[in-house]
Amino acid sequence: MRDTKIAGLEKMAAGVRYDILNMLLKCGAGHLGGSFSIVELLCVLYGSQMNHDPANPDWSGRDYLVLSKGHAGPALYATLAHQGYFAHDQLDTLNCGxxxxxxxxxRLKTIGVDVTTGSLGQGTSQAAGVAYGLKLAKRDNHVYLIVGDGELNEGQCWEAFQFIAHYRLDNLVVIIDDNKKQLDGYTQDVMNPFDIAKKMEAFGFYTMKVKGDDLEAIDLAVSYLRRVGSTAKCIVLDTVKGQGIGYFEELMDNHSVKFDSQENQKAAKAALDELEKLMNREAENV
Ligand SMILES: Cc1ncc(C[n+]2csc(CCOP(=O)(O)OP(=O)(O)O)c2C)c(N)n1
Ligand SMILES: [Mg+2]
Structure with missing residues (x-):
């Protein structure tokens, strides 16, 4: 018997991917690769693990999400829309004046966004600060930080990780989107990160490697880490840039995709059709 929760998250992932693609297609271009690689993660966080309330985005008991790789904003917006923070058609204004x-x-523009990000590296320190502040205030909210593998080139990440480990911020989970590519190529060619999990362990983190397209595995890992105390915690998420749609996974230059070619437009429209079918599919074997 398939789990109903996982079946629901699968549908949510199809819907979130649909909204991202639709947004970027309407906009004409955008950060597709790094948005798609965190869809399953965001669905597990918002759809299953995080304490949050779309009707009360400022609820003091909420968990915090820091999307340090801020260029994946469309993935966060689509997830928030799916959760009911705002209407889906508002997404059509992505990047317009x-x-x-x-x-x-x-955070001053979009309901549900707690931290302003986009300058890579900075979200790591912001998340450390939020988590440390929550500890000082003796509150038990959790913080989830999403960092890109290319973003790890920023020295600031490693300063923040040292802080998080030193203060044993067990209310924070660092999640590294290991999609093996950054802006203009493979991370191992641009600036080899070597073994990210071993590095995080060496920095004092309890570290898990998790398949980034496996909703159940992500759900189990996040739920388990929530209960692990007195240590810094990290998930190295094994993902694919452009994850979930074969055409975009295989497109070499899939960081920021332009929809100015007939080929890309055709692929996007075909993908939207497929995603729509998944969204509307009745749960099987539940
Ligand atoms: C400080 C800073 N330098 C450069 C950039 C431009 N930039 C945007 S995305 C990106 C690549 C990021 O790669 P990665 O973290 O692997 O992201 P993903 O693969 O998830 O898209 C770069 C260099 C930036 N946003 N901030
Ligand atoms: Mg990357």
Missing amino acids: GTDFPSHPD
Whole structure:
């Protein structure tokens, strides 16, 4: 018997991917690769693990999400829309003048966004600060930090990780999106990160490697880590840039995709059709 929760998260992932692609297609271009690679993660966080209330985004008991790789903003917006923070059609204004949905998250513009990000590296320190502040205030909210593998080139990440480990911020989970690519190529060619999990362990983190397209595995890992105390905690998420749609996974230059070619437009429209079927599919074997 398949778990109903996982079946629901699968549908949610199809819906979130649909909204991201639709947004970028309407906009004409955008950060597709790094948005798609965290769809399953965001669905597990918002759809299963995080304490949050779309009707009361400022609820003091909420968990915090820091999307340090802020260029994946469209993935966060689509997830928040799915959860009911705002209407889906508002997403159509992505990156337009005066929009509440800039390509990188801005906490003063978008409901549900807690931390402004986009300058890579900085979200790591912000998340450390939020988690440390919560500890000082003796509150038990959790913080989830999403960092890109290319983003790890920023020295600031490692300063923040040292802080998180030193203060044993067990109310924070660092999640590294190991999609093996950054802006203009493979991370191992641009700036080899070597073994990210071993590095995090060496920095004092309790570290798990998890398949980034496996909703059940992500759900189990996040739920388990929530209960692990007195240590810094990290998930190295094994993902694919462009995850979930074969055409975009195979597109070499899939960081920021332009929809100015007939080929890309055709692939996007075909993908939207497929995603729509998944969204509307009755849960099988439940
Ligand atoms: C400080 C800073 N330098 C450069 C950039 C431009 N930039 C945006 S995305 C990106 C690559 C990030 O790669 P990665 O963290 O692996 O992201 P993903 O693969 O998830 O898209 C770069 C260099 C930036 N946003 N901030
Ligand atoms: Mg990357």
